[in-house]
Amino acid sequence: MLQLPQTTPSEVSLSFDLSRLRILPRGNKTLVMDRISGKWLSISSEDEIFLRLLTLNESRCSESALLDSPMWDIVRRIKQECIACKVGVPHSERQFNTLNTIILKLTNACNLACSYCYDYEKMEGAQRLELQMGLQAIKQALSLCDKVLWVILHGGEPMLMWDTVEYLVRAGTRIAKEQGKKIYFSGQTNMTCLTERIVRFSCQYNIVWGFSIDGKPEIHNHFRIDHQGKGSYELFIRSYKLFPSFVKRCGVMSTITAVNDSRLLETARHIKALGMASWDWSLFQPIGRGRKQSTHFKFDLDRLLTSWDELFNAVESGEFDGFPVLPVKKYLDAFVSGPAGNMCMRPQCGAARDLLSVSADGTIEACDCIDPTGPLSNLGNMQYSTLEAAKSSPTAEKIRSRDVTCHVAACADCIWYGVCGGTCLAHAPGLHDVWAESCAISQLAFDRISDSLMHSDHMLRYLNSLRV
Ligand SMILES: C[S@@+](CC[C@H](N)C(=O)[O-])C[C@H]1O[C@@H](n2cnc3c(N)ncnc32)[C@H](O)[C@@H]1O
Ligand code: SF4
Ligand code: SF4
Ligand code: SF4
Numbered sequence: 001m002l003q004l005p006q007t008t009p010s011e012v013s014l015s016f017d018l019s020r021l022r023i024l025p026r027g028n029k030t031l032v033m034d035r036i037s038g039k040w041l042s043i044s045s046e047d048e049i050f051l052r053l054l055t056l057n058e059s060r061c062s063e064s065a066l067l068d069s070p071m072w073d074i075v076r077r078i079k080q081e082c083i084a085c086k087v088g089v090p091h092s093e094r095q096f097n098t099l100n101t102i103i104l105k106l107t108n109a110c111n112l113a114c115s116y117c118y119d120y121e122k123m124e125g126a127q128r129l130e131l132q133m134g135l136q137a138i139k140q141a142l143s144l145c146d147k148v149l150w151v152i153l154h155g156g157e158p159m160l161m162w163d164t165v166e167y168l169v170r171a172g173t174r175i176a177k178e179q180g181k182k183i184y185f186s187g188q189t190n191m192t193c194l195t196e197r198i199v200r201f202s203c204q205y206n207i208v209w210g211f212s213i214d215g216k217p218e219i220h221n222h223f224r225i226d227h228q229g230k231g232s233y234e235l236f237i238r239s240y241k242l243f244p245s246f247v248k249r250c251g252v253m254s255t256i257t258a259v260n261d262s263r264l265l266e267t268a269r270h271i272k273a274l275g276m277a278s279w280d281w282s283l284f285q286p287i288g289r290g291r292k293q294s295t296h297f298k299f300d301l302d303r304l305l306t307s308w309d310e311l312f313n314a315v316e317s318g319e320f321d322g323f324p325v326l327p328v329k330k331y332l333d334a335f336v337s338g339p340a341g342n343m344c345m346r347p348q349c350g351a352a353r354d355l356l357s358v359s360a361d362g363t364i365e366a367c368d369c370i371d372p373t374g375p376l377s378n379l380g381n382m383q384y385s386t387l388e389a390a391k392s393s394p395t396a397e398k399i400r401s402r403d404v405t406c407h408v409a410a411c412a413d414c415i416w417y418g419v420c421g422g423t424c425l426a427h428a429p430g431l432h433d434v435w436a437e438s439c440a441i442s443q444l445a446f447d448r449i450s451d452s453l454m455h456s457d458h459m460l461r462y463l464n465s466l467r468v
Helices: 045-055 063-069 069-086 133-143 158-178 196-204 217-223 233-242 246-248 265-273 301-317 327-336 387-391 394-400 436-455 458-467
Strands: 021-026 028-034 040-044 101-105 148-156 181-187 208-212 253-255 278-283 357-358
Touching: 021 045, 021 436, 028 436, 040 045, 040 069, 040 436, 045 069, 045 101, 063 233, 101 133, 101 196, 133 148, 133 158, 133 387, 148 158, 158 181, 158 196, 196 246, 217 233, 246 387, 253 265, 265 301, 265 387, 278 301, 278 327, 301 436, 301 458, 327 436, 357 387, 436 458
Parallel strands: 101 148, 101 357, 148 181, 181 208, 208 253, 253 278
Antiparallel strands: 021 028, 028 040
């Protein structure tokens, strides 16, 4: 990766800032990336030399022979192309200050006892979100949001709280309508206690569920066990057999640990063969129950990178056309459509900006991934505070002040910063640090994706296959 010469402030035109650009040779093409906004274009590698002349300030250039030369026409064309693609254009990146998503952790109780769970308590003694607190959270979030609010029903196991789900979804839908706003509900479940009532209500209110399967039965049953230590795959199969079309409309999430880090392709194939709507991953985080014996769960980075590469090859070859493989598609979307779509993969991540999370005991968090025992936790509590106050609390401001470019040399100069965002702060060792494993995955993913897009239409074909 090459860095273009830095311009001094007086050389930077108001609409074009060369210091944001990084270039990466990709065979006979060159990727020109705005490392802040994540916008890019490709130029012929023969034109790369002219990019460097962009540092010359045309209005102050005394070499009239140079300005009249055909070479200068090429320089102007490249600059125009950059500006048309918003590459090197300051302030072209979107800001995300308005709340649009709220996570409601309805309980930390669960009928399962997954060994790695970051959010698990036995049924007895577990917290349950009080109805009025849940309602207040939705009301306040609707007031704070612009036109649309997404509510994510989470846990513990949210399907254990079905009366609460129905109450909050009905009330939220009514209040949103009164305010002329849209509200959408989704949820994350273990899909082991599905009933006719849950299916009917979910269909009626369009609740989009995702659920957790870690792979084939022997992999899934390794850590996803019940309170007696028995694997839970069978419980999922029961729901699958009872309500096949409902279950198949849901997306699947696999937690990546030492048992499946080398088996991404096999897992994606398994979930696709079951007929599910999509497959995603959640990389193991050593908090909650997973904090103890974390080495037992932790994935191996080299194995994971090799496995991701294999998965990418399969996606590129067309094997997964029509099936969203999100561990690849997330990076592809960020690269092709810009970082706005995914609240995690952008320099200003969602935490305490467009996202807030309310835990079962009413604690307001910037994001549900933030360690509840750590220094970035607890922006207030719904019992005595509001979402608005939580968003402007000193801890929320501290979270929003995260800037890896000032503290991590690699990020300060990284071509992928705009699309990677500097990894998830909740997984990083410190506020301004990066999560090393996620950084390595970003580097591999954006390298493979940019190379593929410069030389073939395979990945665009894949994206188009998901639109039909
Ligand atoms: C805490 S669960 C709550 C929802 C529901 N009970 C379920 O299992 O899907 C949400 C997701 O986080 C994943 N998860 C649990 N513990 C984790 C950990 N330590 N690191 C990363 N992901 C984890 C789960 O596998 C699940 O996909
Ligand atoms: S991961 Fe989900 S299903 Fe497993 S124990 Fe935690 S809350 Fe329950
Ligand atoms: S803290 Fe992490 S998981 Fe939460 S929004 Fe930010 S990047 Fe995403
Ligand atoms: S975390 Fe890694 S890939 Fe992301 S911006 Fe920083 S150096 Fe680049």
